[in-house]
Amino acid sequence: MLGVPSAPELGTLDQAAAELEEQGAVWGAGFLSFALERDLTPLTRVLSHHPHVISLGFGESRAALDAVRDAGAVALAQVGNVDELHSAMMAGVDGIIVRGSEGGGHGRNELSTLTLLQIALDETDIPIIAAGGITTSRGLAAVMAAGARGAWIGTRFASAIESDFQEAAKKRLVSAEPGDTVYTRTFDIAQRAGWPPYYGGRALVNDFAENWHGREDELQKALESNETMTTDMLAARKDGRFDTAPIYAGEGSALIHTIESATDIIADLTRYREHLTAAKQL
Incomplete structure (x- = not known):
């Protein structure tokens, strides 16, 4: 996922998106909806490079969602409370990221991940991705067992060798x-x-x-x-x-106790299956 700030340098954004497109990677980009309400240009630039996924969060932009649909990309909505959840459901997005208050960076501070996840799973059949505080294979197992289709993990990867963090x-x-x-x-x-x-x-x-x-x-x-x-x-x-x-x-x-490669982090996270298997045997 390519993180796009509210006022990106368009040349740099074009270059980053073009590189991902040329690699043939399965990739996407995340946008701030409140910024897209002012200017759709960053989104249209990225869409010209044929991303597979676009994540829209922090507000609502019907014009942005329409542009994503027209481009044929998967549209995800990140939500942090029940009102945002209902808005995403009404918009008919392809998937919803429920981000709890445990999450790093910007977001709401109203509901924990597990609480918001349970609400979302009870209210919609739209695929749900859990975000916020999910760091280890046990955390991933917990949200998968509850019914999430996957997890949106940031902080664990911020500590990776490949991370842009200093x-x-x-x-x-x-x-x-x-x-x-x-x-x-x-x-x-x-x-x-x-x-x-x-x-x-x-x-x-x-x-x-x-x-x-x-x-x-x-x-x-x-x-x-x-x-x-x-x-x-x-x-x-x-x-x-x-x-x-x-x-x-x-x-x-x-x-998180060590700085390790993204490959090693993913390998560790895939151990969630072991925890699910152990839980079934109880």
């Missing part, structure tokens, strides 16, 4: 312990990011979050009189100063 970020990720993440808007406020306020982000706790989480109004006022705060936050992300910059990661980071 090495300093990977080391912090594999050192995380239970309770070391926080769901917060502080990083978005500091970066003056354009995320809607109901989509905060789960990240590893650091000095900046400990100082400002719960004081968002004060942080907003501080930005009004201190333009350099945003500049420093953006520079910290580039320079790998993670006492200031965010490392977006889910609660499952506490279950």
Whole structure:
């Protein structure tokens, strides 16, 4: 999956999509629907390279969904609460990703993965993919046993050798312990990011979050009189100063202890079948 930000550099996006198309890979791209409501150009650029899957989340864009259908790609909708679930069902998407509050990065903070998964499975026959906190083969077995068609896993792969995460970020990720993440808007406020306020982000706790989480109004006022705060936050992300910059990661980071290849991660995750077999024997 090619992750597409709200305002991508179109030349870079074209190149990345073209490379995936040339490889003959089964690939797709994920988009922010609230950004596509302003401009469909990034989506149409990607669709010109014939992706197999498009994931739409963080809002709703009928125009984007229509474009995906016209292109013949599989349309997935990522949802974080019941209202978003019902909207996806009404839209008739091909699959729904239910993302619980345990998940890393941006999303809702209303329902846990298992709760939202059970609701979705009871309410629709559309294939459901579970996301949020699924890190090990046991977690994958749990959602598969419940009825999910698969899992959407981010944090585990963020720590992979092939990940674009900086090495300093990977080391912090594999050192995380239970309770070391926080769901917060502080990083978005500091970066003056354009995320809607109901989509905060789960990240590893650091000095900046400990100082400002719960004081968002004060942080907003501080930005009004201190333009350099945003500049420093953006520079910290580039320079790998993670006492200031965010490392977006889910609660499952506490279950990651080594930096390993994506191949080894997948091999480990496929052990979910062993857990399902063991459960049947009980």
